[in-house]
Amino acid sequence: MPEMRFVITWPDGQEESCYSPSLIIREFFTEGESYSVADFVDRSRRALTIASDRVEAKFGFACSSANDQLARIESAAVAFLHDADARVHCKTFIL
Template sequence: MPEMRFHVLWPDGRREACYSPSLVVQDFLTPGESYALADFVEKSRTALTIASERVREKYGFACSSALDQLARIESAAERQAPGGRVTVETFDL
């Protein structure tokens, strides 16, 4: 199963490399685009949940790494100022 990293710039200036066990993230996020904080979290939640389910379909168990990444995204989002935007910088395929 192809995995990827998507690199984001948080509103507070911090950069993060985020992991996905599937390329499905490409269906929800676009490099060079910025997203309202809530929109980024929702798109990430949807993509990483799908990615985890793809792992379940193939291997019989959910992907804990995808779910852990989602938890890190949600936690980071809570620390951001309201109204901030998250920029998706690049994908590493």
């Protein structure tokens, strides 16, 4: 499976390189676009779940790295969910 990274910038300016075991991320995010934190978490959850499911279909087990990445995103997002104007910027994809 082709894996990829997607680089994001949190509302506080922290940049993070995120992992996906599948290119599905490109169907949920666009380079250069910003998303509300809640929308970003929702899109991440859907994309990384699909990615993990694809790994499971191919190899017989879920992708723990995709699940770990989703947990990290959900955890980091908590600090910003109270601010309706907070945005997560999808900076770039790394294939």
